[in-house]
Amino acid sequence: MLLATLIHRASLSCPQVGLDQATQLLAQHYGLAGTLQSLGSQQDLNYRVDTPQGQFVLKICRGDYAALELQAQHAALGHLQTHAEVRVPKVIKTLAGDELLTLTIGGQTLHLRLLDYLDGQPLTHMPHLSREVIAGFGDLCGRMSLALAPFEHGGLERTLQWDPRHAPELITHLLTSLERLPHRDALERVAAQVQARIRPLAERLPWQAVHMDITDDNVLWQRDAQRHWHIQGVIDFGDLVHTWRIADLSVTCAALLHHAKGDPFAILPAIQACHAVTPLQREELQVLWPLIVARAAVLVLSSEQQQRLDPDNSYLLKNAEHEWEIFHVATSVPFELMEAAILSSVGETPTPIASQDFAPLLPELVGREFALIDLGVLSPHFEAGNWETPGVDRRLLDEAAAVHGLAASRYGQYRLSRTVPDSAAEPETFPLHVELHVPHGTVLEAPFAGTLHQDADGVVSLQGVESSVCLMGVKPSLKPGALLVKGQVFGEVQAPLTVQLCRADLEPPLFCTPSRASAWQILCPSPAAVLGLACDAEPELDAHALLARRDASFARSQKHYYTDPPRIERGWRNHLIDMQGRSYLDMLNNVAVLGHGHPRMAAVAARQWSLLNTNSRFHYAAVTEFSERLLALAPAGMDRVFLVNSGTEANDLAIRLAWAYSGGRDMLSVLEAYHGWSVAADAVSTSIADNPQALSSRPDWVHPVTAPNTYRGEFRGQDSALDYVRSVEHNLAKIAASKRQLAGFICEPVYGNAGGISLPPGYLQQVYGLVRAQGGVCIADEVQVGYGRMGRFFWGFEEQGVVPDIITMAKGMGNGQPLGAVITRREIAEALEAEGYFFSSSGGSPVSCRIGMAVLDVMEEEKLWENAQVVGGHFKARLEALIERHPLVGAVHGSGFYLGLELVRDRHTLEPATEETKILCDRLRELGIFMQPTGDYLNILKIKPPMVTSRSSVDFFVDMLSKVLDEQL
Known part of the structure; x- marks a missing residue:
């Protein structure tokens, strides 16, 4: 009887009620007139109704559904109206006061209902859902579960094709009845696995009323002003039923797999969020993934059947593709892996492999000392990108074995050699095995009783009752299928030996991604117990704990990128690498002009440090040579160099030079600009992104002029120079009227803080002329935009066809070494002597000068x-x-x-x-x-x-x- 009902329900096609008929029914029974728009459904007919009285949804379903079931839905909606956290539609009564109409139309017995329309957007077709949105679905599941827990109604005791209790029977029937079914083998295999995993736990699963359709179709969202998504309400209670509580979350998670981009682990935030609201029993967590897979199978099978019954249903056709995507993602990983991941994600401890009382796999080597080779991100064996050489890990092990006799890698040490530059995918850097380099002919003995296997690729495995060990590089002495007792000899080593321990009947990868590592370690633990070798990676310093320590000791005004930043300890060229071996494309670092980890920088710095590093008051060649190199790059007439530590110090010094040379204090600076953090450099900085109080806290000697932003400024376009110059003229007139001497004008010759906007042509020519006419000095801040970075010009001021009086620079000069410079004319430089000599403790040190010259050399050599x-x-x-x-x-x-x-x-x-x-x-x-x-x-x-x-x-x-x-x- 149950199967017959399921088959009948699964075979129902969508009601045939046209737009004109629906419009007439709406007017006749509800007194409403308006425009109708089909919303689409698998087996029901839904119309959005727009009227002067408001917006509604007209729902029409076949009379095969008992009226009691629909009344249960209405009662649930009424119950949830009192739960403000879960917003749901209200039922609109007919003119006669009924909530439900049962009519015969065209020989069809149909049920009609009208609900109010909830504003919001379903996320079905959003290509990407953030972690926060995924967690939001899980949180909603938990809250809906709490809200419906006390709700009871006779209409909930129904036979529903989506109820996971009936999934095995329904899958079996549909597999039998559907011909030419895609992926039949996979579906049949899944059906058997699901049933085997659900059956032992079914009787211990808690029951209650569940929505059963909290999906991306039926949850409405809206963005706030900050573009964050917020849930507006839940619709479609057509699958409301009394069943296992965990069924609700399984339906939600299955729908989220459509947005997982092939990664089933993407649903874990939803599970964590649901569990935080409604703590789930261990049995519920264990059965959750099988239920998700069952849901995926029912989705594709039902969709295939409905398409054959109703081939013109565009809603079905649109959904079919992402339903198959859900199925493929759900079946892409072992059940055991997802169970381990789900349990671990909510703090439950999965049952580990029993690893006690193993016999040694390599009895001849027990007690022998192995060289454990560091292949991790910070390994001293890796430099100058040599980890990108194919086979580098094995070569290092070979070399160590040649010296020490025995060598081994470490289980669980993230491998630098497996990082992948310029890739959006997380790399598989976590080794679930150990590689050993031991003498050929070393005897292998069974660590436990089991059956010997060998696959087509030559991988030998010993399958025990609970565990298996997989080996590569082995010459077996027994035939496949041999039954071994613990301690029995079964072969010898004939090549580098790879050893992997795992649960029986699993085929784990040799490497996994960092996000899957914790789950795979449960299923595929360290083979240390089999080898009798302490070969596990040393525990990494927890990145979150380290960040907490930073916040507790390092002044927080020194911000870090990102709320939850990765720990970066290595770089190479234009990439930065975190401690798990993921490579990030660096689009931020104008300091490392030569890239990260450049061997020339390391060699030059090490050589000079081994000789001398002191301050520039001592006499040594490097400071002279570097100063000469810089002057050779500067315009004719500039003949003096100051060496400092940073761009801030360079700009601060430039302002002091302007003061000393002009005899004045008043400076012109450009709005929206940034020049540094010292008192003087900050004073002329007006960027509110860097300092929200910038516009209200400038000292009276600073006179900001209108930002010459040709894109969004007060005047736009390339012919706006004269308009922007008026702001300069106005401020110069104010300074002159106050009888104060102008000191100078500081400006980036290309608008760096605005993303490199070129100043309007002729702007600096006119401004420099006006400033010099009043005895001021013109400073070009080249800290960000100079030194060849712009491509077309070495200096940014070249684009404007001007020569400043003072050039400041830093950033890429030292490729990360603290190094900055001020270049100017002799008379300006010597004006500072009247106020005392200048000194920078580290500016112009031998190490900094040698690095500065090496940077120029490499820039030229590497073009x-x-x-x-x-x-x-x-x-x-x-x-x-x-x-x-x-x-x-x-x-x-x-x-x-x-x-x-x-x-x-x-x-x-x-x-x-x-x-x-x-x-x-x-x-x-x-x-x-x-x-x-x-x-x-x-x-x-x-x-x-x-x-x-x-x-x-x-x-x-x-x-x-x-x-x-x-x-x-």
Whole structure:
């Protein structure tokens, strides 16, 4: 009887009620007139109704569903009205006062209902759901479960095809009845596995009323002003039933697999959030994944059947693709792995493999000392990118074995050699095995009783009752299928030996991703007990604990990128690498102009440190040679160099030089600019992104002029120089009227803080002339934009066709070594002597000077300026192409490797897309890219990577950027 009911319910097609008929029914029974729009459904007919009285949903289902079932849904909606945390529709009564109408239309017995319409957006077709949204679904499941726990109604005792209690019978029937079914073998295998796993736990699962359809279709969301999603309500109670409590979460998690991009672990935040609201029993957690897989199978089988019954149903056709995607993701991993992951995610301890009382696998080597080789991220064996050499790990083990006789890798030590640059995917860096280099012919004995197997790839395994051990590099002495007792000889080592311990009947990978490591370790623990060798990786310092220590000791005004930053301890060229071996494309680091880990920098620094490092008051060659090199790069007439530690110190010194030379104190600076953190450099900085109080806290000797922003400034376009110069003239007139001497004007010759916007042509020529006419000094802050980064020019001021009086620089000069410089003319430099001599403790040290010269050498030898022009030109062209495709992209600024992508909500009003930019940067980090916003509105991506950045890295960045913009920010 049960199966017959299930078959009948699963075979129902959608009611046939046309738009005109529905409009007539609405007017006749509810007195409403308006426009109707089909909402689509698998077996019901739903119309959205827009009327002057409001918005509603007309629901029509077949009379095969008992009226009592629909009354139960109405009662549940009434019950939930008192639970403000879960917003649900209200039932609208007919003109006669009924909540439910049963009519015969065209020979069909149908049930009609009208509900009010809830505003909001389903997330069904959102390409990406954030971790917070996924957790939000789980939290809603928990809250709905609590709200429905006391609810009871006779209509809940129903036979429903979606009830997981009936999944095995329904799957079996549909597999039998559907011909030419895709993936039949997988479906049949899943059906058997699901039944075997659910049956032993079924009687211990708690029951209650459950919604059974809290999915991306039926949960309505809305974004706030910060672009964060918030739940607005839950609709569609058509699957309400009394069944296992955990069924609700299983349905939700199955739906979320559609958004998992192939990774079933993506649902774990939902499980954690649900468990936090409604603590789940261990049995519920154990049965959860089998129920999810069962749901996936029922979805695709029901969809296949409904399409054959109702081939013109566009709703079915649209959903079929993502239902098959759910099935493929759900069946992509072993049941055991997901059970371990689910239990671990909520603090439950999965049952580990019993690893006691193993006999030694290599009895001849018990007690012998192995060289345990460090293959991790910080390994001293790795330098200058040699970890990218194929087979490097095995070579290091070979070399160690040649010296020490025995060598082994460490289980669970994240491998640097397996990092993957320019990849959005998490790399498989966690080894679930140990590789040993031992003498060929070393005897192997069974660590436990079991059956010997050998696959086509030559992998030998011993399958025990609870455990198995998989071996590579073995010559077995017994035939496959042999039954071994513990301690029995079964072969010898004939190549580097790979040893992996795991649960019986599993085929684990040799490496897994960091996010799956904790689950796989439960199923595939260290083989140390089999080997009698302490071969486990040393525990890593917990990144969260380290961050807490930082916050407790390091002044918090010294911010870090990201709320939950990865721990970065290594870099190579234009990538940074975290402690789990994930490589991040560095689009932030204009300090490391040569890239990270450059061997020349390491060699030069080490050599000079081994000789001498002191201050520039001593006499040594490096300070002279470096100063000469810098003057050779400067315009004619500049003949004096100051060496300092940073851009802030350089700009501070430049202001002091202006004061000393001019005899005045008043400085002109440009609005929205940043020049540093010292008292003087901060005074002339007006960026509210860096200092929210900047505009209200400038000292009276600072006179900000209008920012010459040709994109969103007061005056726009390339012919706006005269308009912006008026602001300079106005401030100069004020200074002159007050009888105060002008000291100077400081400005980035390319607007760095706004993402590298070029100043309007002729702007600096006119401003420099006006400033000099009043006895002031012109300072070009080249800290960010100079030194070849812009590609077309070595100095930013070259674009404007001017020569400043003072040049300041830092950043890439030392490739990370604290190094800055001020270049000027002799008369300006010597004006400072009247106020005393200048000294910087580390500025111009032998180490800094040697590194500074090495940077210039490498830039020339590796043609990095040319790279900035060629690859930078390709970069800008690809970014500009995004403007046509993505409305959020307003403009692309800059050149070379100093670019700005400005995001706006409206290209006419230029409303800044501040929140979208933050979300975009966080999402790019998930995809393996470091990027941060800039500008007063924090709506500009300031793109300033190392100058070694390659074309392939540029393409990866733009592709990922486009992908995120496609994700409906």
